Amino acid sequence: MSVGAVDIFHKIYQPLLFDSFKVPYPNVYRHPSDNPDICRDECLAVLEKKLADHHEEIAAVTVESMMQGAGGMNLMPAGYLSNVEHLCKKYDVLLILDEVATGFGRTGEMFACQHEGVVPDILTIGKGITGGYLPIAATLASEEIYEAFYDDYTKLKTLFHGHSYTGNQLGCAVALANLELFDRDNIVQNVKQKSQLIHDELSTFYELKHVGDIRQLGFMAGIELVADKETKQSFPFDQRVSYNVTLKMRELGMLSRPVGETIVFMPPLCSSKEELRAMIAIMKQAIQSVTEGAAVHANSPK
Structure with missing residues (x-):
């Protein structure tokens, strides 16, 4: 400590x-x-x-x-x-x-x-x-x-x-x-091979308006959410945007957690390609749904 x-x-x-x-x-x-x-x-x-x-x-x-x-x-x-x-x-x-x-x-x-x-x-x-x-x-x-x-x-x-x-x-x-x-099961080699699939699927998240950065190594990734991509400004702390994204993911059938404004993605090492695609699709849907609503709230007049 x-x-x-x-x-x-x-x-x-x-x-x-x-x-x-x-x-x-x-x-x-x-x-x-x-x-x-x-x-x-x-x-x-x-x-x-x-x-x-x-x-x-x-x-x-x-x-x-x-x-x-x-x-x-x-x-x-x-x-x-x-x-x-x-x-x-x-x-x-x-x-x-x-x-x-x-x-x-x-x-x-x-x-x-x-x-x-x-x-x-x-x-x-x-x-x-x-x-x-x-x-x-x-x-x-x-x-x-x-x-x-x-x-x-x-x-x-x-x-x-x-x-x-x-x-x-x-x-x-x-x-x-x-x-x-x-x-x-040759776990380490399988992780290495499937990591490219994760990279390719997560790369599509940059299409989303509020995904600022994606950091990945193997089956360990973080998706940082921002209010503004140009300035890299974070969402207001009290909106708890990343936390609300994980709640939406839970509704859609997937458990994860945020670290600050970064969504953690650490799937089981035994995950199949189909399971990885399904999990990533849930994340993408949840991020899009929650961040677009948060952005509207942040820009609304007081």
Whole structure:
């Protein structure tokens, strides 16, 4: 929580949090240039300046791999993550990647960091390891980190941390069964192939008057809604447009949720092409129906 930066989530816990440095995430759609390379390089420059100034007191850099989830479904521009890894090595700082949302085939690779050949020092995983059926999470570490806690028992170097549900047998059994399905059904390759269908279908959303941006990697996508495409102005906060879109989607037979003004699309990895088309059609219908009504309301005289 201390390394997060969303006030609405974290503000109330402020007295409990330790200090951490924050650097900007490369949000290409909201960058003044709209140029992914410029956005990437500016954010990397800020990160390098922070590391150059404070690397002796920084333990690690932590970030979600490739796609930022609850922060707004923001997709990293190409080359950003691999350069973050390079900077961490340059300044001798650990790299911690959060793949709780992006791991286990969600983005078209088993782990999202594989898109850029990145190998973190610590990798956090969960959710997808059981297909979402039971809660299990794990933390993977490099041999170097493992060795830091490995020694004769009398040296007390063990990481004495755990909780009551560690190694839950039923959860582990479900995780093993789920991983067998990954192999049997070639899940990751199927996601990679069907991702193009999602891309093609979602591209038609740009026809809609209030779809500002579409960010997608594999079976993970966000559709950002705006009141005005030219200015990228959002709808008034109190109209809850994206939330109302998800309510309309529910009426039409599909469950999803918004993150701010962005509609989240994360279909089951086993979805067929027909099911994907049906879900995307529902989203499109709901967005068109709700945003056109919201736009009329926003423009009406007080």
